[in-house]
Amino acid sequence: MSYARRALAVVWKDLAVERRSKETLNALVFFSLLLLFVFQFTLGADRERLAAVLPGVLWLGFVLSALLALGRTFLVEREHDCWEGLLLAPGDKSAIYLGKLLGNLLLMLLVEALVLGLFVVFFDIDLSRALPGLLVVVLLGTLGLAAVGTLFAAMTANVRARELLFPVLLLPVQVPVLLATVKATEALLLGEPLGAVAHWVKLLVAADAVYVVVSLLTFDVVLEG
Amino acid sequence: MVKTLGWLTALALVVGLLMAFVVAPQVTQGNVQRIMYVHVPLILASYVAFVVLAIASILYLVRRDPAADRLAHASGEVGVVFVGLGIATGSIWGKPTWGTWWTWDARLTSVAILFVMYLGYLLLRGTIDDPERAARYCAVLGIVAALDIPLVHFSVYWWRTLHQPPSLMKPGGFTGSASILWPLLVNLLGFVLLYAYFVARRVRLLRAEAEAVP
Numbered sequence: 001m002s003y004a005r006r007a008l009a010v011v012w013k014d015l016a017v018e019r020r021s022k023e024t025l026n027a028l029v030f031f032s033l034l035l036l037f038v039f040q041f042t043l044g045a046d047r048e049r050l051a052a053v054l055p056g057v058l059w060l061g062f063v064l065s066a067l068l069a070l071g072r073t074f075l076v077e078r079e080h081d082c083w084e085g086l087l088l089a090p091g092d093k094s095a096i097y098l099g100k101l102l103g104n105l106l107l108m109l110l111v112e113a114l115v116l117g118l119f120v121v122f123f124d125i126d127l128s129r130a131l132p133g134l135l136v137v138v139l140l141g142t143l144g145l146a147a148v149g150t151l152f153a154a155m156t157a158n159v160r161a162r163e164l165l166f167p168v169l170l171l172p173v174q175v176p177v178l179l180a181t182v183k184a185t186e187a188l189l190l191g192e193p194l195g196a197v198a199h200w201v202k203l204l205v206a207a208d209a210v211y212v213v214v215s216l217l218t219f220d221v222v223l224e225g
Numbered sequence: 226m227v228k229t230l231g232w233l234t235a236l237a238l239v240v241g242l243l244m245a246f247v248v249a250p251q252v253t254q255g256n257v258q259r260i261m262y263v264h265v266p267l268i269l270a271s272y273v274a275f276v277v278l279a280i281a282s283i284l285y286l287v288r289r290d291p292a293a294d295r296l297a298h299a300s301g302e303v304g305v306v307f308v309g310l311g312i313a314t315g316s317i318w319g320k321p322t323w324g325t326w327w328t329w330d331a332r333l334t335s336v337a338i339l340f341v342m343y344l345g346y347l348l349l350r351g352t353i354d355d356p357e358r359a360a361r362y363c364a365v366l367g368i369v370a371a372l373d374i375p376l377v378h379f380s381v382y383w384w385r386t387l388h389q390p391p392s393l394m395k396p397g398g399f400t401g402s403a404s405i406l407w408p409l410l411v412n413l414l415g416f417v418l419l420y421a422y423f424v425a426r427r428v429r430l431l432r433a434e435a436e437a438v439p
Contacts (some may be wrong), residue, residue, distance in 0.1 A: 169345045175380075176380035222361070
């Protein structure tokens with residue numbers, strides 16, 4: 001099998017498992033709905049204050065659901081003793097990483113689209129002008145989160161206290177992505193064009209490139225056992 | 226060898242301390258400014274530690290030599306202690322001059338992120354029992370963290386800054402007087418030597434531990 005086909009095989013396997021068990025997606029959708037309640041209760045109903053913190057709160061929602069979703073990346077393999085199956089897969093192991101990354105990206109974008117929709121409805125924000133720029137920022141930010149998240153999920157899968165260790169490792173590394181996405185989202189929601197936040201977009205592209213390349217190169221080492 | 230390094234370190238630190246009080250000029254901030262001669266070398270020495278950690282990590286992945294892993298391990302521990310002390314001394318300096326222990330200024334933030342990032346590195350080490358796996362995972366994390374440092378720097382830099390601009394490493398070189406530069410350089414040498422001494426001791430201990438537990 002070619003490299004791309006092996007990566008797609010992993011995506012396909014995970015999608016099939018998810019379609020039949022609906023373990024992750026259902027709970028994640030419910031979780032993001034609950035987040036909305038939490039934000040509303042903790043921030044109060046004051047619309048102006050809400051508008052000021054909206055970009056941060058939006059990304060807080062994305063990050064919290066990402067921590068839950070990405071941390072589970074290799075749980076299927078671990079719980080059902082299929083880790084050896086991954087190890088025995090022929091060829092370059094980084095194809096497995098690529099497949100897992102694609103699956104995570106798909107899952108997170110789905111959840112994020114839902115969260116964004118809920119925000120539009122419940123917090124009454126107007127996205128019509130900001131949407132194209134926002135799509136770019138969300139896509140790049142999510143790729144950064146998922147790239148490191150997938151690698152670290154493989155690392156913490158076989159470690160004690162992994163639920164705790166995963167966010168503790170991921171969050172500090174993701175600071176550049178968080179800063180860039182929140183600042184860019186803030187500007188875009190204020191009606192500025194994408195060109196005004198070009199430096200943040202460039203930083204995101206650089207970060208994504210670094211994360212993906214390093215993960216592809218080192219995934220082999222992580223998967224060894 | 227290690228003992229000589231220890232004595233050299235002690236000498237450089239004592240001379241550095243004396244120079245910070247005798248050679249360095251009294252400035253408008255008063256004596257509290259002399260904290261700089263400890264604060265700046267601590268932070269710079271910790272950067273040395275993290276660079277060594279990254280190089281040792283790459284070396285480990287290429288050669289699978291446990292010695293490289295022990296060097297990374299020891300550098301991580303000493304680096305975290307140095308950054309922690311650097312943040313603490315910075316706080317003590319900041320309170321009388323800026324009027325606050327802490328502010329979310331660009332460089333304070335990026336150093337704080339560095340601190341938590343490598344604290345996570347030590348945490349990961351602590352949770353893995355198998356030394357070979359700990360070495361592999363930590364090497365990967367060490368490389369990711371090192372590559373993240375410039376990204377953290379840039380992202381945080383695009384906030385505004387309250388910190389006085391860098392004094393040693395900045396475009397155009399150092400512009401202060403020699404009476405500031407020399408005490409700073411001697412202290413920098415002292416703290417880098419101290420880092421090397423701690424690492425040498427720690428590596429020796431780690432090797433003894435590895436040999437003791439078959």
